[in-house]
Each structure stands twice: as C-alpha cells, then as structure tokens.
Amino acid sequence: MVVLHYTEMADAETALARLTDPEAKVSAHYLISEAGEVIRLVDEAKRAWHAGVSFWRGIRDVNSASIGIELDHPGHALGYREFSEAQFSALVPLLARIVEEHGIPRANVVGHSDVAPARKIDPGELFPWDRLAEYKLCLARPDKLEAGDPFDNDAAFYLALERFGYDVTDGHKAVEAFQRRWRPEKIDGEVDGQVRAILFRLLLDRDQGRTR
Numbered sequence: 001m002v003v004l005h006y007t008e009m010a011d012a013e014t015a016l017a018r019l020t021d022p023e024a025k026v027s028a029h030y031l032i033s034e035a036g037e038v039i040r041l042v043d044e045a046k047r048a049w050h051a052g053v054s055f056w057r058g059i060r061d062v063n064s065a066s067i068g069i070e071l072d073h074p075g076h077a078l079g080y081r082e083f084s085e086a087q088f089s090a091l092v093p094l095l096a097r098i099v100e101e102h103g104i105p106r107a108n109v110v111g112h113s114d115v116a117p118a119r120k121i122d123p124g125e126l127f128p129w130d131r132l133a134e135y136k137l138c139l140a141r142p143d144k145l146e147a148g149d150p151f152d153n154d155a156a157f158y159l160a161l162e163r164f165g166y167d168v169t170d171g172h173k174a175v176e177a178f179q180r181r182w183r184p185e186k187i188d189g190e191v192d193g194q195v196r197a198i199l200f201r202l203l204l205d206r207d208q209g210r211t212r
C-alpha cells in the first residue's frame with residue numbers, strides 16, 4: 001500500500017531534519033516539498049517508520065507493507081490550508097510509478113488517518129483525493145448511491161467498515177476518518193444515511209471487481 005502524510009512542520013528543511021534524525025525514530029520513503037521537490041529518503045525495498053500503530057484490511061504492520069510519502073505542509077496544528085499545486089504535480093508521477101511498479105491496488109492508496117483513525121488526521125480533508133482519482137491513483141468517491149438503507153443496524157455498518165479496511169476499535173473515530181476521506185464536507189463521526197450509502201457503494205464496486 002501507499003500511505004500519504006503531511007509533515008505538520010513549518011517547512012521542508014525542518015521536516016527533513018526530523019526525518020533524518022535517528023533520535024526521532026521516524027522516517028518515510030519520500031518527502032515532497034511545497035515547491036514540488038521530491039526527496040528520496042528510504043529505499044523502497046526497505047521498511048520506513050511512518051505509519052506507527054496502524055491497521056488496514058487485516059494488516060497490522062503497515063510499515064512493513066507500505067511506501068510512505070510525506071507532504072511538506074503545516075498541517076492542522078500550524079495552519080491548515082490547501083496543498084500546493086507544485087506539490088500535487090510532483091506527487092502524481094511519483095505515485096503513478098510506485099503503484100505500477102509494486103502492483104498496488106487503488107484501494108490501498110490511503111491517508112495516514114485511514115490506517116490510524118484513532119490517532120491521526122493527516123493528510124486531512126483538504127487533500128485532493130478527487131483529483132488523484134482522476135489519474136486513477138486512488139479510488140474515486142462514489143457518485144451513484146443506492147437509495148434506501150443498505151445496513152440493518154450499526155453493527156452491520158461497522159463490520160462492513162472493517163471489511164473495507166478500517167480499524168473500527170474506536171467506532172466514532174473510524175467514522176470520522178471515513179468521512180475525512182470520502183465525505184469531507186461533514187466530519188462528525190455520526191453514521192448517517194449518506195455515509196452508509198458511500199460505504200455500501202465502495203464495497204460493492206470492490207466485490208464486483210469494478211475497483212481493486
């Protein structure tokens with residue numbers, strides 16, 4: 001899989017210093033500056049320490065199963081804002097090459113918040129997943145939603161959410177992470193009809209082989 005992050009640091013130099021400091025015990029395969037410079041930090045064949053305690057589609061050791069890409073960005077802590085155009089333009093070809101070379105399913109190009117919903121919110125609701133999906137580098141937000149309620153009760157919903165990939169140990173946080181990724185205009189952790197319909201469509205598309 002590929003996990004996208006923001007650095008939550010003032011600038012790329014500060015982030016680079018931290019990502020290369022042995023004491024910090026954090027690393028990522030790539031850092032992309034806001035100006036669009038791609039810095040390779042860890043060989044793709046090697047394990048980097050970017051995901052921490054995390055989970056995705058049954059995998060608990062995400063670091064051993066992923067490429068980590070850090071986006072130079074102030075994050076929510078230092079002034080959340082749009083991701084720069086230059087950075088996005090640098091990310092697209094890098095990601096395209098990585099998913100191609102490693103045969104990574106689009107459903108496994110995720111944000112840090114998707115794999116660690118109880119702890120993380122990066123890269124956050126302003127990350128342009130929809131634009132990345134136009135390049136077929138991640139799943140698109142489903143548009144054709146079924147009418148009616150696909151899940152009988154909340155337990156059925158959470159089971160489905162876990163089947164899609166999320167750690168649902170903290171249900172409210174898992175729903176927040178799901179919303180941050182799939183319905184960023186309203187993030188409240190509540191399982192509403194639209195959230196249920198989006199998850200149902202995502203699972204159906206994957207089960208029927210329309211996405212992988």
Ligand SMILES: [Zn+2]
Pocket residue numbers: 004005006050112120122
């Ligand atoms: Zn992160």
